[in-house]
Amino acid sequence: MNMQIRFPGGKKVQAVYDDMTVLTDQPVIDGGSGSAPSPFDLFLASIGTCTGYYVLSFCQKNNIPTEQIKLTAQFLRNPATHLVENITIDIQVPKDFPEKYKSAVIKSAGLCTVKRHLEQPPQIDITVSRL
Numbered sequence: 001m002n003m004q005i006r007f008p009g010g011k012k013v014q015a016v017y018d019d020m021t022v023l024t025d026q027p028v029i030d031g032g033s034g035s036a037p038s039p040f041d042l043f044l045a046s047i048g049t050c051t052g053y054y055v056l057s058f059c060q061k062n063n064i065p066t067e068q069i070k071l072t073a074q075f076l077r078n079p080a081t082h083l084v085e086n087i088t089i090d091i092q093v094p095k096d097f098p099e100k101y102k103s104a105v106i107k108s109a110g111l112c113t114v115k116r117h118l119e120q121p122p123q124i125d126i127t128v129s130r131l
Helices: 039-061 099-109 113-119
Strands: 004-009 012-017 020-024 070-077 084-092
Touching: 020 039, 039 070, 039 084, 039 099, 039 113, 084 099
Parallel strands: none
Antiparallel strands: 004 012, 012 020, 070 084
């Protein structure tokens, strides 16, 4: 998989891959225009949406309606490093959610690929080359 990163102006940065473009920007306080999520916000959203995908897939496979299900993600930052040191994702289900599926839906949520990459992070090599 290859991705091109481009700079369309201001503090905006784009990621282009396949036929999709993901736009990021910085908040106004950081010199951006606040027109798109910051890269870190997208990173955090990827954890939540990936987990949501696995919850959705589990529910669809088991014919469980998803209209009233939602996930809430909380991110605890270390005040000294400003890095997120704990993430809690709460799967909120309606009262009629089958009790027998609660542990299974948690297990399914844990299959999130983003979560698994955080548990076993890839090596990241950064180089410089000329055009």
